[in-house]
Amino acid sequence: MSDPQNMQIEQRLIRLGQRLDLPASPDIADRVAAELEAGPIGRPGPRRSWWLRPGFATAAAVVLLVAGALVVSPTTRDAVADWIGLDGLRVEYGRKPARPLGSELLLGDRTTLQGARETAGFEIGVPAALGPPDEVYVAREEPGSRISLVYEADDELPRTETTRVGLLLTAFRARIDDEMILKKSIGAGLVEQVDVGGAPGYWFTGEPHVLFYIDENGEFSEDRARLAGNTLAWQAEGLVYRLESSLSKQRALEIARSVP
Numbered sequence: 001m002s003d004p005q006n007m008q009i010e011q012r013l014i015r016l017g018q019r020l021d022l023p024a025s026p027d028i029a030d031r032v033a034a035e036l037e038a039g040p041i042g043r044p045g046p047r048r049s050w051w052l053r054p055g056f057a058t059a060a061a062v063v064l065l066v067a068g069a070l071v072v073s074p075t076t077r078d079a080v081a082d083w084i085g086l087d088g089l090r091v092e093y094g095r096k097p098a099r100p101l102g103s104e105l106l107l108g109d110r111t112t113l114q115g116a117r118e119t120a121g122f123e124i125g126v127p128a129a130l131g132p133p134d135e136v137y138v139a140r141e142e143p144g145s146r147i148s149l150v151y152e153a154d155d156e157l158p159r160t161e162t163t164r165v166g167l168l169l170t171a172f173r174a175r176i177d178d179e180m181i182l183k184k185s186i187g188a189g190l191v192e193q194v195d196v197g198g199a200p201g202y203w204f205t206g207e208p209h210v211l212f213y214i215d216e217n218g219e220f221s222e223d224r225a226r227l228a229g230n231t232l233a234w235q236a237e238g239l240v241y242r243l244e245s246s247l248s249k250q251r252a253l254e255i256a257r258s259v260p
């Protein structure tokens with residue numbers, strides 16, 4: 001005797017199959033059943049298996065139809081699961097998870113804004129003109145750590161060829177070496193002195209450039225993380241900020257001046 005629960009599920013599947021609005025498909029069930037019944041050529045056919053009995057064959061066909069519906073529509077997937085009494089069943093489909101925006105920029109470990117501040121030991125200002133970043137990274141380096149804020153490209157932040165993101169803002173403890181920049185960069189026409197809310201800064205255009213700075217230990221260093229792209233660098237509150245984007249100088253300055 002059949003299990004009453006199995007019979008109940010079978011009847012639900014049959015009724016569901018009658019209600020589903022699916023594209024027409026070739027009717028091959030009878031042909032397949034006949035060939036299975038006949039068995040190999042020249043040999044007597046085996047006894048009909050239980051799963052080829054009319055009721056079970058119909059249920060199996062409905063299962064195939066339901067499977068097709070599950071593939072086609074996420075809404076149908078959830079509705080079917082609820083209808084046949086399988087509470088909690090949800091079928092998720094295979095999208096590859098998106099890679100983090102800054103995964104290839106060598107920015108360190110991905111974290112939260114608070115986590116980055118705790119690790120680096122200093123506060124990084126978030127531009128009021130942009131709001132919270134999409135991703136935050138912290139790099140543990142000697143003599144000091146760096147915090148990087150990553151913003152996804154959109155209509156207001158065009159994708160930057162060097163970083164493939166909309167905007168990248170990095171901060172670390174140091175001071176800009178004005179003398180070296182004046183000596184090596186301004187003379188070559190690669191950088192322009194600017195004012196960032198009263199703080200000294202430099203605007204680098206898309207040509208290859210190097211940011212010269214003095215680190216926490218008083219040692220001379222060069223920042224060659226990305227050698228091209230529009231970059232605005234300035235110092236404030238004992239930090240050097242580096243803003244990389246494809247924005248105009250005016251818009252970059254507006255964003256930089258909104259950093260508290």
